[in-house]
Amino acid sequence: MSISTPKRRLTGALASAAVALGALAPLALGASTADAAPVTAKPAKPTKPAKPAKPGKPDKPGRYVPVQLLSFNDFHGNLEPPSGSSGRNTTGYTPADPKAPVAQTTDAGGAEYLATRLAQAREGHPQSLTVAAGDLIGASPLLSAAFHDEPAVESLNKLGLDVSAVGNHEFDEGYQELQRMARGGCLDDGAGEDNQDSCPAGTFAGADFDYLAANVRYAGTNETILPPYAVKQVGAAKIGFIGMTLEETPDIVTASGVAGLEFDDEVKAANALVPVLRKQGVNAVVVLIHQGGTPRQLQLGKDADGKPYSVAAPYDYTCAKGGALEDTSPILPIAKNLDPAIDMVVSGHTHNPYVCDVKDPAGQDRLVTSASSFGRLVTETNLTYDKASKDIVRASVEGANLQVTRDVPKDRAQTALIAKYKELVRPIASRVLGSIGADVTRTPTTSGESALGDLIADAQLADDSVVTGGDEPVIAFMNPGGIRADLTRDKQTYGEQVGEVTYGEAFDVQPFNNFLVSMTLTGQQVYDVLTQQVTGANAASRKVLQVSEGFEYRLGSAGPVDGSVTLDGEAIDKAATYRIVTNNFLADGGDGFPAFKGGTGIYYGGLDIDAFADYLEQNSPYTPATPDRILPAG
Structure with missing residues (x-):
């Protein structure tokens, strides 16, 4: 194989061959990989879930702690409101013509509105965490991509994101560039001469949130490229988060970007970490995974010829209003086989909206969510944490997708960030x-x-x-x-x-x-x-x-x-x-x-x-x- 000299600097897509970032050490964000059980080991035996308490009748004052989780996925650097169908939520249909039902939609998305919606949702919830399920960067509009998605990371910091899994698009410019997104630092890329410009304002501090990659290892080792989990404490509640991308990531990204890495089975990787968290006194566990499902289409009736017709389900139809996930959804076998000690699954990748219960191996319902894409939705999940068992009361977990509409005030910090980079990108984009x-x-x-x-x-x-x-x-x-x-x-x-x-x-x-x-x-x-x-x-x-x-x-x-x-x-x-x-x-x-x-x-x-x-x-x-x-x- 030969490689010619391209017309633009090889800024990251060829990973170690193209970017002189050097061999980066694993990042010390959240938990250390040294404490983790080998990912290649056999999955741990399902642990017996704690007996759920009755949150309505506490036997000790203050035993139960209400916790709010706000989650989203597949942001893809959409700082400005996305356009076209990518910037709308389907809310229902008007079947005026049986052969062409008219979709009812609401404009949604944009970091200025997402920040406001998150702030509104947090009101009255002192114990609140914000999490994500990957593809926060990559395949981004030029406003972020021209600066190697540094603006997107800065925006997510301002959104108050606490922890996220990596997705396949986090590897678009190679895993070393992903590590730079987490730790900060600048690239020497010619100051915009090749239509990209790292650190145009001088510095890049990296992610304030924990980027997790529990099933991505350096080949031949048990060392993950980013921390496999993070433990977050809100009030008296201590919750462990395991973050993963889909095992098939090497099949859908540039091979050079993941060269030298191994991607493990999601269920084995997550289950192996349950006893690791248990040893640290963490019984409440949430999986953040960049893999998802496909909602079944909504059946609207029959057309003039007597044939049934169906359309894409509205954003809140699956599963609260009778919808369901397709049996072939890749997230289902994962959700069904994760250790029963795992209390909830936040998913992504398919850009679909759903909030569904899926039976775990112990036969208990376990919530599985996804908030569409591009910041159009936020999933709000409310749950009860039992301080006695140090676990989530499974029966208390309830979630729903909230629209990020554009009829709310814009967040000033996001507006300022967008204005800053719109001016910086002008010479490139115009x-x-x-x-x-x-x-x-x-x-x-x-x-x-x-x-x-x-x-x-x-x-x-x-x-x-x-x-x-x-x-x-x-x-x-x-x-x-x-x-x-x-x-x-x-x-x-x-x-x-x-x-x-x-x-x-x-x-x-x-x-x-x-x-x-x-x-x-x-x-x-x-x-x-x-x-x-x-x-x-x-x-x-x-x-x-x-x-x-x-x-x-x-x-x-x-x-x-x-x-x-x-x-x-x-x-x-x-x-x-x-x-x-x-x-x-x-x-x-x-x-x-x-x-x-x-x-x-x-x-x-x-x-x-x-x-x-x-x-x-x-x-x-x-x-x-x-x-x-x-x-x-x-």
Whole structure:
């Protein structure tokens, strides 16, 4: 494998190979990993839960302590109110037309409103803790991402966050950069010359809250990269928090960012820590985990043809109002097998809202929550702590999701923080790249192709940073999940003209700072890639890759129609070889595409956002064509 010199400084995505951060020692935040039982050990036997007391009839005055937990997840650096559907909660439906029920929504989210909502919720609750379940940073808007998400961490500090699990996006710039987020310090990244600028105001103190990673170890050791748990005391209540990301994190992040790490089974990692906490006199335990569930859709009735129709459940429907999680939800087998001594589970990752009871191994109900994403919701959980048993009275645990509406006063500290970074980001974000003649959107055709996907794939194919030895790629592949926003003509943030596209808008489309990678695939491997769009890990929910101009095929339920895959009008020869380009996430087999890992002659180029920005500059004004590269099989 060879690595070219990219057009931007390799600021973190290649972890130890690209950032001279040195080998960072484990952070002394919260508990020490030295006290923890080996994560590789067999899970501890389920401990017998303490007999719940009756909080309504205390046998000793002051024995019971009311505690409030406020939780959220998947903040993704959204300091400003998120736009579009990402900034709305669905509250219900008006089925005026059975074939097209109208969603009732409320605008929600934004750090200024989230801070106010948290402060309001804490009123009257002297024993209150605020916790999170990961993906607080990464895949962030440019306002935070331009500064390596330092603004997001500063915002979370001001929100009063106490403890959080890490999520998969915390590894977007490598685990060493995650450790810097926790401990503070600055990167020498050229003071914005490459569209990123660490410590623009001079310093970065790191997280005031505990970042936890109980199931992420340095390979071949029992040493976690961050503390596995933290113990928090509010009044007389002492509660242990175990934080974890999903075990599959290496499959959905850049391989270089997690090189040298091992990710353990979530249940084994958490259960092994229960006796560790018990030895410290901590019987009240809450798991913060970046893995989640999918609510079942809401059945609204039957359409004019007598067929049942369903829609996404409102934010408060699952499970309080009759909703339920899909049986295939990844969080369910975890929640069902965690030690009964664990009193509650705060989850995330799927960006869904739910507050549900799931039976633990002892047959007791255990609350499992998730607060959607982008700061649109906060879960309020109220519980009773028994000072005699030093445990949570399980029957007392009650939770509900609260909307973070925008009809409340803005928090002044958050407003000041946003204003500060909006001024600092202006030179980076306001640069006009070019213009578009019409909106370029992610809206897919029935075959899964979009105009914006076509544009991005064409930009990757045109990028010369992936050319090696004169060998130019002839096909580009882009994952649809990596396209995060539309390009619209009427969005003017910095006074630009209608239709002009700024770097900030381009970054909103591609916020991951992925590297472009060229490689050689056989024609058969090209077929394999296309087949994996609808099979294997993608059988239940297909992921249709966006492709570059000149590459066409017909997609059926089992993959591409044999013989329909063509390049510039010529059928792909399964025995021949083809040079292709994609991003490093797909090149590492991400999103369920292991066929890319069989590529040869791997060569790293520049960043995807640079290719996209360059293409817009060179092809302005750009007018999208009707997507016609992927056609249905019929």
